[in-house]
Amino acid sequence: QKEVEQxxxxxxxPEGAIASLNCTYSDRVSQSFFWxxxxxxxxxxxxxxxxxxxxxxxxxxxxxxNKASQYVSLLIRDSQPSDSATxxxxxxxxxxxxxxxxxxxxxVKP
Amino acid sequence: GAGVSQSPSNxxxxxxxxxxxRCDPISGHTALYWYRQSLGQGLEFxxxxxxxxxxxKSGLPSDRFSAERTGGSVSTLTIQRTQQEDSAVYLCASSLxxxxxxxxxxxxxxxxxxxx
Numbered sequence: 001q002k003e004v005e006q007x008x009x010x011x012x013x014p015e016g017a018i019a020s021l022n023c024t025y026s027d028r029v030s031q032s033f034f035w036x037x038x039x040x041x042x043x044x045x046x047x048x049x050x051x052x053x054x055x056x057x058x059x060x061x062x063x064x065x066n067k068a069s070q071y072v073s074l075l076i077r078d079s080q081p082s083d084s085a086t087x088x089x090x091x092x093x094x095x096x097x098x099x100x101x102x103x104x105x106x107x108v109k110p
Numbered sequence: 111g112a113g114v115s116q117s118p119s120n121x122x123x124x125x126x127x128x129x130x131x132r133c134d135p136i137s138g139h140t141a142l143y144w145y146r147q148s149l150g151q152g153l154e155f156x157x158x159x160x161x162x163x164x165x166x167k168s169g170l171p172s173d174r175f176s177a178e179r180t181g182g183s184v185s186t187l188t189i190q191r192t193q194q195e196d197s198a199v200y201l202c203a204s205s206l207x208x209x210x211x212x213x214x215x216x217x218x219x220x221x222x223x224x225x226x
Contacts, residue, residue: 032213043201043217044153088153092213096141097166102152 006101019076023089032092079108114218131187135204145201192225
């Protein structure tokens, strides 16, 4: 079992829909959770961090964390074609190094 | 402010040659990370520095790979006797510190290494 697992996708949604990206992790002592966006041919870009159970909203993005279920998700409301990218989930258990999932590729169709 | 910078942006080398890749982190960031990403693949962790020390070198794939960081700032990743399987994008990231919210990593643009 991988330490951080994401649906490999690809995930395709129509423009204006809600895109839901999911991530599960195996280390129960994980403390910090991150979502990165990576456009094709570019480096990852941090878009959300979440540290406490519940929801955290930033514009069209909402991160959700459930430590009991070892689950973190990213919702993108009103999806735009410019949101088409690979989304990476990263988890940190306080040891300095974050563990990244393999990413979910999202395509938003006009 | 300035982000993470890496040089060169592209490097083509012949099999068997040594290469050096450079990373200049965001000013004030004490933690620095090296990753490798092959085409269409996820991030492969290589090494993590806190200050000048490397508490985690577990990701270095072989003894041909080494990295150092001097003055708590610039880091160099060296690959000796390059092989074709070393071809990938090498990404560097930095974070403010190695704890709590300070684990947010900011990535450089990467160095694309091609071994012919």
